[in-house]
Amino acid sequence: YGLYTMAIPLLRFPNFLMPIQGLFFLMVPVAYLYTIARFGLYNINFRIKRNVQYSISISIWFVALAAMFIHTITHLSSIHLDIPNIVITGTSIEILKNPLSPEKYQAFENTILMLSAILLAYLFIQIAGFGKRWIDRKYYRSRYDYKRVANIITSGMATKLGASDLSRWLVTELAQLMHLKSTGVIFFENQQSCKSHEIYGHEKKEWQSYCKENFKSLLELIESSGGQEIIDTSELDDRGNQSVKDFAFKKIIPTYSNDRLMGILFIGEKLSETPFYPEDIEILTGTARQAALAIENVNLYEELAGQEKLKHELEIARNMQLSMLPEKMPRIDGLDIIGSSMPAKRVGGDYYDFLNGHSDEITIIVGDVSGKGISAAFYQSKVQGVFRSLNGFNLSLKELFVKANQILYKNLDLKAFVTAVGSQFYPRKKELVLTRAGHMPLFQYDSNQNKVHAILPKGLGLGLEDRGKFQDLLEERTIAYQTGDVFLFVSDGITEARDINGNEFGETRLQELLLLLNERSSQEIKDSILEKVFQFSTDTEQHDDQTIVVVKAV
Numbered sequence: 001y002g003l004y005t006m007a008i009p010l011l012r013f014p015n016f017l018m019p020i021q022g023l024f025f026l027m028v029p030v031a032y033l034y035t036i037a038r039f040g041l042y043n044i045n046f047r048i049k050r051n052v053q054y055s056i057s058i059s060i061w062f063v064a065l066a067a068m069f070i071h072t073i074t075h076l077s078s079i080h081l082d083i084p085n086i087v088i089t090g091t092s093i094e095i096l097k098n099p100l101s102p103e104k105y106q107a108f109e110n111t112i113l114m115l116s117a118i119l120l121a122y123l124f125i126q127i128a129g130f131g132k133r134w135i136d137r138k139y140y141r142s143r144y145d146y147k148r149v150a151n152i153i154t155s156g157m158a159t160k161l162g163a164s165d166l167s168r169w170l171v172t173e174l175a176q177l178m179h180l181k182s183t184g185v186i187f188f189e190n191q192q193s194c195k196s197h198e199i200y201g202h203e204k205k206e207w208q209s210y211c212k213e214n215f216k217s218l219l220e221l222i223e224s225s226g227g228q229e230i231i232d233t234s235e236l237d238d239r240g241n242q243s244v245k246d247f248a249f250k251k252i253i254p255t256y257s258n259d260r261l262m263g264i265l266f267i268g269e270k271l272s273e274t275p276f277y278p279e280d281i282e283i284l285t286g287t288a289r290q291a292a293l294a295i296e297n298v299n300l301y302e303e304l305a306g307q308e309k310l311k312h313e314l315e316i317a318r319n320m321q322l323s324m325l326p327e328k329m330p331r332i333d334g335l336d337i338i339g340s341s342m343p344a345k346r347v348g349g350d351y352y353d354f355l356n357g358h359s360d361e362i363t364i365i366v367g368d369v370s371g372k373g374i375s376a377a378f379y380q381s382k383v384q385g386v387f388r389s390l391n392g393f394n395l396s397l398k399e400l401f402v403k404a405n406q407i408l409y410k411n412l413d414l415k416a417f418v419t420a421v422g423s424q425f426y427p428r429k430k431e432l433v434l435t436r437a438g439h440m441p442l443f444q445y446d447s448n449q450n451k452v453h454a455i456l457p458k459g460l461g462l463g464l465e466d467r468g469k470f471q472d473l474l475e476e477r478t479i480a481y482q483t484g485d486v487f488l489f490v491s492d493g494i495t496e497a498r499d500i501n502g503n504e505f506g507e508t509r510l511q512e513l514l515l516l517l518n519e520r521s522s523q524e525i526k527d528s529i530l531e532k533v534f535q536f537s538t539d540t541e542q543h544d545d546q547t548i549v550v551v552k553a554v
Contacts (some may be wrong), residue, residue: 030077045495050273054139059227061131069124073117140179140271146279149177157294160335161301163187163196166294171200174287178280182247182268186211186218187295188261201268202247210247222254222261229253229285251276253284255292256354262292314367325382330354332362334427334483338522339549340530341491350491351377351384352461355391360428363397366489366549367420367462368439375416382411383418383462397424397435398476401462405437409466419491425551431480432487436468437462440490445518447484454513455479486518486525487551493544494529500539509536522550 019432134426135141156173160166171183182201189195194215225231231252251267265288276284309493327336339352349369356363365387367378395403401422408418419439425432434442438461441454457475464470481487490510497505513532517525526548533546 048483050139050271051432054135054141056137056138058132061135062128065124065128069554072120075206076113076116076120088288114448123167134199141274146283150286150527152177152282154290158297161298162295163295163298164198164303166200166291166298167196170287170291171198173199174265178283179271180268181271182249182266184247184249184266184268185263185291187263196262196538199247199266207247214539219261221252222264225254229288230281231329235436251284253288255288255295257292257296261284262295265291281457302505324381325351326354330362330427332427333360334430334554335362335425336522336554337362337364337524337550339547340526341487341545341547342530343372343377343545344493344542345373348372349380350493350545350547351380352489352547352549353387356424361424361426363391363400363422363424364489364549364551365420365422366491366547367386367418367440368491368545368547370415370417370419375413379412379416379418383408383420396476397422398434398474400457401435401437401474402471406466408463412463417464423487423489427553430482430553431478434477434479435459435474437474439497440492440509443488443490443507443514444479444481445486445488445514447482447518450515452515454507454511481553483553484518486514486522486554488514488525488529489547489549489551491545491547493542493546494533494548496544497533497537498540498543499536505533505536522552525552526550 040193057522112278119510153170156169157166167185167187171185175183180201182199184197184199184202184207186197187195194211197211198204200331214485221231231254233249240550248268249266250269251265253265253267254261255263255265265284273443286378286471314392325341326339329339337354339354341348341350341352343350348429349371350367352364352366354362354364366384367380369383371377383404387400390400390403393403401420410515412418417438419437421434421436421439421442423432423434434455434457436442436457436459438459441456444455445451445455446453455477457477458473460470460473461472461474488510495505497508510529513529514525517528520528529548530546
């Protein structure tokens with residue numbers, strides 16, 4: 001008040017502004033009141049709604065301009081203009097010393113006043129428009145371009161490939177483009193849980209906690225709305241209103257895709273505190289539809305990305321698994337050895353391995369883990385590690401299998417087991433020791449008889465039993481051979497390969513093929529068998545891992 005009273009005598013207004021000086025002094029207490037209300041001084045806490053503030057501000061602005069315009073026009077009409085007596089002829093312009101006649105003077109004065117009034121009116125209209133636009137911006141009353149907003153939202157959502165990025169961008173952009181106090185969004189994961197949730201204008205931790213605690217009640221709220229495109233929170237009952245009142249949301253907009261609820265948009269009050277116009281509702285409902293399509297695209301992208309990631313990881317696993325197989329074929333005097341394994345999926349449960357590898361002996365193991373895919377590959381690596389670890393203890397072939405069974409029985413899943421066949425070759429003595437743990441038979445081409453034998457010693461699969469039955473059933477058989485004999489180890493993926501009619505390749509066809517190919521090298525025998533199996537099942541998908549090892553006595 002002291003500053004106010006001190007300022008009054010210091011201010012001097014031009015004479016033509018004296019009638020409106022009271023309006024200026026009225027602004028001083030108004031400024032005091034605004035400061036007190038704005039910062040809550042003197043423990044005074046009251047708030048004038050923004051739309052009321054806008055009405056008062058715009059009224060004061062136009063009243064002040066109108067008063068100033070009227071006063072200025074009135075002041076101009078009282079000014080005496082010294083208009084010279086000018087005579088214009090066709091050849092000259094003369095300024096005469098004698099004054100204008102009263103009639104001419106009055107005509108000139110009226111013309112000048114009229115032009116001045118038109119100029120002043122135009123000037124005040126421009127000032128009024130400038131001030132109104134400034135006040136509109138101050139109170140968020142500027143009308144935005146609805147088409148531009150719709151285009152920005154549509155094009156922006158199309159570039160978001162993550163649920164979190166989409167929801168974060170959506171609430172921020174929507175609030176800023178439409179001048180909203182707050183916005184929120186929840187996207188669902190098959191209507192079972194929250195996939196992502198973001199908020200603008202409130203604390204994120206509060207929103208996160210709210211989404212987790214009220215997930216089911218929000219779904220019930222949407223279901224009870226009867227499929228409304230937009231829900232006005234003021235029309236909800238106490239139970240429904242309770243779920244949104246803490247965040248002061250005004251509109252709830254479900255987002256659907258093919259009648260599936262994909263998420264919910266929450267729209268707060270406008271910064272201007274004006275109601276939502278039909279154009280606003282159109283943008284909001286259109287945004288909800290676009291959001292449903294965007295989150296569905298995000299889901300598809302994430303699914304594809306997940307598949308690509310899994311594919312990449314499986315490719316790495318495949319390369320690692322293949323790298324665990326023998327990189328080089330052993331060179332043993334008197335034996336021509338070759339082997340290969342091709343999983344049905346990216347990874348598989350088949351394997352083969354060469355142990356010892358001395359110049360006068362070698363142990364060959366071919367195994368098949370039950371099942372396919374990743375779990376089979378995991379157990380396959382474990383089985384291979386067990387055999388390689390035990391091989392260093394100079395065990396007999398039967399002892400090797402018995403010890404391996406004891407370890408695998410404790411470390412395999414109850415539903416998992418392993419079939420395997422092992423053979424120790426002694427090329428100097430031209431004999432081999434064979435043991436089979438539930439695996440396919442060993443096929444031998446006997447060059448003396450020109451006949452193929454299926455050798456099938458007794459044996460139980462690894463990991464099925466550990467009470468002595470495995471050891472009792474396990475048979476160790478010694479087989480003599482001669483130069484020209486061929487031994488063929490395979491997994492059931494070879495014999496059980498199917499054609500388009502469901503017929504299996506079978507053991508008989510395999511034996512006949514080995515009989516025809518016996519004079520070729522191990523490499524040629526292996527390649528020819530795989531080619532025939534491929535041709536047989538060319539129109540069907542490989543359903544099981546295919547492993548083959550060929551040993552020819554030379």
